[in-house]
Amino acid sequence: MSGLAAVFAADGPIARHVGGFEPRAEQLAMAEAVADACADQAVLLAEAGTGTGKTFAYLVPALLAGGKIIVSTGTKTLQDQLFEKDLPLVRDALELPLRASLLKGRSNYLCLYRYEQTMDEGRLDSPVQAEQLHGLRHWASLTRSGDLGEAPVPVLEEGLRSRITSTADNCLGQECPAYADCFLMEARRRAQEADVVVVNHHLLLADWALKESGFGEVLPGADVYILDEAHQLPEVAGQFFGLSLSSRQLLELGRDTLTEYQREAGDVPALPAVVERYTRAVLEVRLALGSGARRSAWSDVAERPAIAAAVDGLQRWLGELVALLEPMAVRGRGLEAVYRRAEALRAALQGFLQPEGQEAVQWFESFSQSFILRSTPVDVAEPFRRQMARHPAAWILTSATLSVGEDFSHFSHRVGLEEPRTLRVESPFDYERNTLLYVPQGLPAPTSEAYLAAFLRETEAILGLSQGRAFILFTSHRALREAAIYFQGRLPYPLLVQGEAGQAELLARFREAGNAVLLGTASFWEGVDVRGEALSCVIIDRLPFAAPNDPVLQAKIAALEAAEVNPFMEYQLPLAVISLRQGVGRLIRDGADRGVLVIADNRILTKFYGSVFRRSLPPMPLTREREQVAQFYAGLSVVDAIGGEC
Structure with a gap:
């Protein structure tokens, strides 16, 4: 027996330390x-x-x-x-x-310098932030790691988190008064050793x-x-490997500039006025991008007069801020740091608007009150x-x-x-005996306007058979929202919807209920582990092809076409297959689990590429009859449920 075989043997050291371990x-x-x-x-x-x-x-x-x-x-x-x-x-x-050492990004560690500044100033955006800051006081005096994941306030408002953590932009490094006690530096030192x-x-x-x-x-x-x-x-x-510039970074620069100015200077009355106009310029860019959330290529909007004017204004006032800060940087560490940040953000904005070097796509995301400008390499x-x-x-x-x-x-x-x-x-689980793949008959094509309504009716019937205990995984937020409206008040099972609470809380509720129905999009397709009968059905609305209007996808497709490579077969299809396999992986998490996988998109059977998806799935018996799903949940074996056809 080899050394590894002995370690993993039924009487080996792993088995002695892990209850229920089986080779x-x-x-x-x-x-x-x-x-x-x-x-x-x-x-x-x-x-x-x-x-x-x-x-x-x-x-x-x-x-x-x-x-x-x-x-x-x-x-x-x-x-x-x-x-x-x-x-x-x-x-x-x-x-x-x-x-062993655990190392996270700097936004996960309390920055003592910024925390003490925030405590002294007391200027926060809401009573909730003030309450959360107070809740950290005792922990901050005792913690050895500074890891905010261990703090007694499990979820911090983003506005507060940014005030008590550092970024690569605003960190003072060895010039920081609290450098000797820095939690991040200590974590990095432990990682080196x-x-x-x-x-x-x-x-x-x-x-x-x-x-x-x-x-x-x-x-x-x-x-x-x-x-x-x-x-x-x-x-x-x-x-x-690309470039990212967010309205949060830009606004934090303005806020921190005023803080450092008041602490270290205070005799240049033009600066507060420039910061105010610069802050307004950031907000004007968000306003020009239009209402609602959006993800689009920058080339789609860059020439619009309102957006061009807003971006010109941002460039001008960011430049004014850099010019004012440059001679003031010698007055103190804080002013020097905000000057470096302002210069870096100006360079990033210039790099986004006039890219050089690697082949990349310029695009943006806008949210209800913020935006991000991104330059992403195609390869x-x-x-x-x-x-x-x-x-x-x-x-x-x-x-x-x-x-x-x-x-x-x-x-x-x-x-x-x-x-x-x-x-x-391969997985050691017995998919042939413990699972069933159901592809409903009679649904419209997924591209049809009638599809979602028909999918929701079919799903409601399936949930009656599974008695809840299901994940419904969507490929779009719009479909999820419509499903949430449809199912509200119609199901005799607890309904949990992504966005109503954090992922960890939703999963805890799902496990505790035992018969809940959870509606989720991308973040629930992978990395989620629910074992046992509480999850006995996974329903997928469509094959997870990336949105065709995604700017990064469009750039990748154009690059592949230029290289005379078929983008669908070589990129879009493999990407969708891997995404589907992740969603399917939510169903069976333990050797004793049983369940039905529902893929409501009949293209997996009718299109030429459907066989690529099917070959990548575990060996699940296939049925198109809802009655056989009912028999499966009634406790019949898979072979009995589908009449012996595997």
Whole structure:
């Protein structure tokens, strides 16, 4: 028996530390592939189906290999779970004297300097912010980590959070009076000294972007990099290898400029007037972009007179602010910091309006009271290649959804990998016996105006069979809103709607109710784990193709067409397949789970590309008869329920 086989054996150290642990051939196969990659400093793409136990499958061999390890996860929630639960368990089971460190982005740590400033000034936007700030007082005097995730106020208003945390723009660095006690600097110091550092993709990519710009780094080098939930990486990379400028950043600059001016100067009466006019210019850009939320290419609106005038005004008054701050910067650390920020934001605005260098798409998002200007590279493969070349190491990229029809080429091309090792292990769960795939008959085409109403009627009937206990996953917020209106008062089950509360609270209510119906969009398609009978049905309204009017998608399509590549087959379809697989993965989270997957979009059966989707799904028996869904929930076996046709 090999060393890894002994670790994962029924009487091995993992089994002794994990109640109910059972050896899984799939888990051992992945662990052995990870061990080989660590030994050879190779790149491994490892797709592990739900229930494989991939966290242990990569932690055990990586820890046994020794050396420095960086593990990056898709979300802060998974990051906390890995650091607080999984990593200590494996470390204790293997009896390894490892030092582990948890490192998050700076917005997660209390900034003592800005916190004390806010406490002294007492100027807040609402009574709620004042109450939350007061609730932090005792904790702030005792905390050793400064991690706001551990604070007694679990959800801070954004306006307050920005006043008690730092950004790369407003951090005073070694000039800060509280630098010696800085929680962020202490967390980074521990990361440099640790054997294992647990981060998230946003921090990892922010660090890479910093290295790309030549301005240093946050994370140490490592011998092994493990990127979990790796399917998220291309999208996150687009955010960090591009440019982003938000109205929040611009408005905070004005507010902080006044604060530092009053503290360190106060004798240049022109400055407050310029800040006021600059702040108005930011708000005028938001007003010019129109009411409601929108996501569109900048070229669609840039020539409109109102928007062009508002942007010209913002450029002018931001320039005026920079000119006034420049001679004042020598008066104190605070004024010097806001001057540097103002100059950086002016450069960012100029870079957005007159881009140079890499092929990128300029676009914007507007919300009810804010906006973000973005420049996103069309292709992030080259920055990925450069970063991996800079750090010769073992690279383990893993997820439940990396392949399309058992082919990894779509993902590997997006992240610039030419010939990685690949491994695909199926889920150990018995989908053929414990699940049913239902594609309803008779619904209109998903592009029809009559589709949503017919989908909601069909869904209501299915919920009667499942007795609630369902996720309904939508591909658009508009459809979700209409569904929420339709189901209100019609269902004898608790109705939970994304947006009415935070994700964690909605999931807690869902589990507690036992028969609830939850309506969700993108954030509920992945990273959500509900085990047991409380979730016995997942209903998906449409195949999750990206919105055709998305500006980044349009730019990518144009680039592929210019290269004489079919954008639908090589990009849009694989992207949709991976998204669908994530949604499907919500249904079965445990070996004892049973449930029905409903895909109401009949294109999965009628279109030529439907077979690509079907080949990428677990081996679920298919039915088109609602009566067979009823029989499934009545407790008949799948074979009985569909008349023996699997």
